Amino acid sequence: MNKGGNPRKRPPPPSSHQPSPASKHQATTPTPPPPSTEEDFVDEDVFFDETLMGEEDVESLILRDFEERQALASRLSKWARPPLSDASISQSRSIALPSSLAAVLVFQQLEIDYVIGESHKGLLPDSSGQAAIIRIFGVTGEGHSVCCLVHGFEPYFYIGCPPGMGPDDISHFHQTLEGRMKEMNRNSKVPKFIRRIELVHKRSIMYYQQQKSQPFLKIVVALPTMVATCRGILDRGIQIDGLGMKSFITYESNVLFALRFMIDCNIVGGNWIEIPAGKYKKTAKNMSYCQLEFDCLYSDLISHAPEGEFSKMAPFRILSFDIECAGRKGHFPEPSHDPVIQVANLVTLQGEEQPFIRNVMTLKSCSPIVGVDVMSFDTEKEVLLAWREFIREVDPDIIIGYNICKFDLPYLIERAQTLGIAEFPILGRIRNSRVRVKDTTFSSRQYGTRESKEVTVEGRVQFDLLQAMQRDYKLSSYSLNSVSAHFLSEQKEDVHHSIISDLQNGNAETRRRLAVYCLKGGNARGIGEWILLWASNPSLVEVYLLSEVGETFGAKAQVFSFLYGCRMLTFPKGFWIN
Incomplete structure (x- = not known):
């Protein structure tokens, strides 16, 4: 799978820490810098409009050698995908025509990436400006190609919450950080860089921790690349009323955006995804060549584990x-x-x-x-x-x-x-x-x-x-x-x-x-x-995709070597069968 928005290599920052990813239920601790032979990666936003050919170029190409192209298309048409038909609507768990919103959409995904585009007014009426749009490509059980545009998922990371920081302090901190982000992104068209800052309780997995949880600040930004920008500001230090100049250790700030989306939505490589009836919209203008293309909110996605009927493979x-x-x-x-x-x-x-x-x-x-x-x-x-x-x-x-x-x-x-x-x-x-x-x-x-x-x-x-x-x-x-x-x-x-x-x-x-x-x-x-x-086997699809992620985004298999402090468990003697 192209498993990210178009990641690029980033040399390690001068700071003495590098955060490592964890589950969506935990905030991770910073890890020591990786060996010099390995490199870190950050998201690189791809703006959808910038990847397209000009309309005048496309029109001239379509008109060129029209008859020859028609003859070639006629010869190749015998190998096209099966056409959409009304029969697919009759099955309760089958894919439906995009014009019908009364059917459940089910498909096996194989490729996930993201682009930057305008917020979807129909699905997110309160949003405006540019936002990251997740694109999921896949195939239905009948062999129809799918492009699912997912909206509403936002990039974020964590920092430790300073002791005694209350709601008013968080609001002032938000304003200060927003101002610093504006200075760093003067040419951006985003109306608001820091979408919100939330007080959450998580548990660090670094060292032995007596307390079950501690307060963290969840910082939600507008675009994936702004995670790295914001992390740099906090690493170098920021002026906070009552605390003076303070630098912060960041948590989960190097989790690539597409991978973060998969983690939070419980999506694994090559599994089946379901969208309930009435929870998706037909795209106003198709941006892909797929047979089925639609928009939906990330919160409406249902990710199925590769078990039972969802252990089969699409054609x-x-x-x-x-x-x-x-x-x-x-x-x-x-x-x-x-x-x-x-x-x-x-x-x-x-x-x-x-x-x-x-x-x-x-x-x-x-x-x-x-x-x-x-x-x-x-x-x-x-x-x-x-x-x-x-x-x-x-x-x-x-x-x-x-x-x-x-x-x-x-x-x-x-x-x-x-x-x-x-x-x-x-x-x-x-x-x-x-x-x-x-x-x-x-x-x-x-x-x-x-x-x-x-x-x-x-x-x-x-x-x-x-x-x-x-x-x-x-x-x-x-x-x-x-x-x-x-x-x-x-x-x-x-x-x-x-x-x-x-x-x-x-x-x-x-x-x-x-x-x-x-x-x-x-x-x-x-x-x-x-x-x-x-x-x-979908489980082996995931293994393959993970191996590709390791080569594309850098292997981080040494996470466990940086976990210090543990509790040894004593198991009873005997032969145990799993």
Whole structure:
């Protein structure tokens, strides 16, 4: 799952403490700074309007090559998702058409992130200005894609309440902190930075504590990034009437906003979510390509544990793909020079053994391949546009492949940019929103330092099998051939990279040989079948998503090593069965 609003790395502050996350029922204590090989992360607000293409650009793209696109769309339409029908309304616990508010909405979520947009007047009539909007992407039991926009959840953290601070003192403290926040956010459009400050009673888990609870101040801010800003102000110190200049230790101030939402709403990775009838509204204007899109309040969400009827899996669409490039002799392919000559795709429905889509898109003619839909094009630009339309029509929930995050996806994006295909990066589920690619470096004592690329395809989960292999297995070589031979006792067809360009420049038969080779690379799901056992169990989906969170947001598995003071329990002797 993209499990955050777009987190970014933040160097540790000069202070001698770093807060650590805890459950929603406890305020945590500050923890010592992490090792130098690990980095902390904070939220990075993504403003929805800034991710979209201009309307004039979109209109010109729609009008370009209209007839060719119509013909391609007609060919791809056979692979579209099942259409919405009135039959789905007849089932009491089934998904319903968005125009009907009398049915319960139930779907399995797979991706959660957030964007900054305007407050929803219909659901929050007393709110105004910008706010964080949670986006939950998922699939219904019937295979319909879902985009749920969740409103009303606010970012917050805690500080210890100074002794003797009463309601009036809290009000004055609120005003002072609001003034400091205005100084730090002069260009913000938010009408009020500190939404409210509440007196709560929690218990710190740092050191041995005699008292069951103690007073804390819960500080609720307007936007997720303001948590870090406010924390910095309190770390450095703030003037308080009667107390002078005072600095504060913050609690739970490094819990990422999307994760905080999941914790507070009891949502786990890949579980089913229900929204009661009458508790959601059809969006006024669809912002996604999903079949079902609606708005609701976070307080109306019902999160189901993966048990009983909610232990089943929705029919997720899993796309496995591979690309081939015509490189120059002695040079590794570069998107600024070397064309994409073939793209192989296999799409499987979760729970089925065989893919229901097997196709390959080739530059120039290609001889037929048994059981494969061969789509040939005259220009590279047509190949890339056809793949982009294929993604839009098939609408995969999960995209897997071998080294796709570091090579295939970034290469396609950069190559399209070189060719001037402005609309190609719109591969996600948000209308007119481009895929974002940036260089990343992940460091930990367990995995060492690893350079890669972070590819954000909104609404879809990317699973790179190469990264999973490097993380979980010690192999002498991580090439696709070596891994295939080790785990599957098979390899891609023996096509050395040095003859790829010669095969492309040959005839339809030589390009057929290259296509078979590309299809073997596209069948990376075969390598990952045993890795993807999580796909048959929601609990294992959560394990996978948590492993992704660990790599994306930094591993914090050492939390328990910072818990000091404990009470030893003496257990009676004997053999006990769980």
